[in-house]
Amino acid sequence: MIEFRHLSLTLGEFALRDVSLTINRGDYYFIIGPSGAGKTVILEAIAGLHFPDKGEVLINGSNTTLIPPEKRRISLVYQDYSLFPHMVVEKNIGFGMKMQKRPRDEIDRRVDELLMQFGISHLRNRYPGTLSGGEQQRVAIARALASDPEILLLDEPFAALDPITREQIIADLLRIHREEHLTIVQVTHAREEILRMANRCAVIIDGVRMQEGPVDSVFETPESTAVARFIGMENILSGVVGAGTSSLASIEIEGMSVIAVSKVSPGKDVSIAFRAADVTLHVGDGHASSAQNRFTATITAVIPLGGPLTQVHLNAGFPIIALVTSRSAEDLALSPGMDVVAAIKASVIRVIENESSR
Amino acid sequence: MAQIPVLRDRCLISFSLLGGLILALTVLALMNMTVRELSDIPHLLRVAADSKVIDSIILTMAAGANAIVILMILGIPLAYVLARTDFRGKRIVETIVDIPLMLPHTVAGILVYILFMKRGLIGGPLYDIGFSFEDAYPGIVVAMLFVSSPYFINSAREGFEKVPVHLENVARTLGASRFSAFLHVVLPLSARYIYNGAIFSWGRAIGEFAAIIMIAYYPMVISTLLYYRFTTGGLKESSTIAFIMIIACFSVFLVLRYLSHFIGRHDDRV
Known part of the structure; x- marks a missing residue:
């Protein structure tokens, strides 16, 4: 479970103000809001990449403010996929396990398994620069899963994909969520994805949490005109x-x-x-x-x-x-x-x- | 890079003509000297075989390389901190990094000398334990280090800044400490900048004269030897040494330029 308690955070021009959230274990949780509302910053704060100015982030009940990102078992997939351009696909996927100093044969086995699972075995020796957007997205998700995280953070995962690839990745994600009992937190500004995929969501506008709860309740009973407008x-x-x-x-x-x-x-x-x-x-x-x-x-x-x-x-x-x-x-x-x-x-x-x- | 047929692009043609002028100046100077030197080949060979000249060239290049190695060990961490953090007084630190770039070389020489001379703040205690900078190899290295540091630090920093922070963030969420992320992601992706920065600062170090003679007239680096022969033996003697140095530098840097094509190249279309 991830809990934000009155979290405030300033990053240059941008600020999160007094944000409280509760993400339960096993949730497919969406953080939604217009572009530039601070959604990516929230993901980075969950991953431990920003120090809050005020408030705290609790994971499974304990305060994580001082725990560095590498010790959290939270994987983050950015909108631009952020694959390591100097490593081939299999090195990208195996990177996390290598950093965790897992034995070589275990890494090879897990990488093979993920390549199969995402149908990208034929790409194993290719560099990311030669892959299509959908292929890069699959590699990025496989890489995030390889280090066996408890929580997967996804930043606008479908933003740059064509409709067919998008459907395939949605199916992949729903399957992973179901089979691996993973907590997934996904950021989006597109409403249609939320109703299909999420069970709970929070609406963030201008760095402020406007509303949080089960998707049905947020979509049926908006508590403010800003949320009403955003949910359509x-x-x-x-x-x-x-x-x-x-x-x-x-x-x-x-x-x-x-x-x-x-x-x-x-x-x-x-x-x-x-x-x-x-x-x-x-x-x-x-x-x-x-x-x-x-x-x-x-x-x-x-x-x-x-x-x-x-x-x-x-x-x-x-x-x-x-x-x-x-x-x-x-x-x-x-x-x-x-x-x-x-x-x-x-x-x-x-x-x-x-x-x-x- | 897109290949534009240069001859069909008027803008590129005029730019090439203008740019050609500056190249022409260098080429003219080089040709002028080459013709002069090749007119007396026995003299050229005699100077080239002079062990003092050979030793001096090797000393200059080695001391330069030595300075760059120290510079890399100290400069890479500094460049990374400057690239990735923002702190109060950062502008001041940046200016301190750039100071050797702006100072007249004699001023740089005096700064180095006062600090590293036998009675200097650093030179003093080290002299007491038998380590001298004055008229010694370490003095050459330290003077070269000082004058060439901005070139290297700024180039490495630019390279680090070009690596998206997102890549580092992802590496960390995957279990890499900040140092591992630096080692496995940031460093390989900025290798070209570090390499080029090292070449530039090496070139700068090899070319130094004023700052070096102030602390170490001996052993003679090539600039010192050239100046000494110019004042004692005249133009014919010194221009031949210059010619040999030009040939040596041109060949070394040409090879290094070629090598740079193989370093840190990656497809950055992602």
């Missing part, structure tokens, strides 16, 4: 809580009332966030619906997303973005200027109390 909630609006029942709140936005499932108390400034995919569009009246929110809205733009989906921008007194299948957009002949009814269930609207009032 297209609709983020601010308003004031009006009168409501004990479990349904009515939020006033631009003179309209939006009903949401929330226990927030009246009078508070809040933001609401919901996904475009959770907005349904109806043409014409008379359709009974269980959705609590039904707004008459004018379409301002119809934007095909290039795939099976189309984004529809609406004005209902406040802006709404909806996501429909391109097929529906065609069937309903959605076009700018057209009036439609936008329906949103109260249960999909996330109410976020504003940061200043928290």
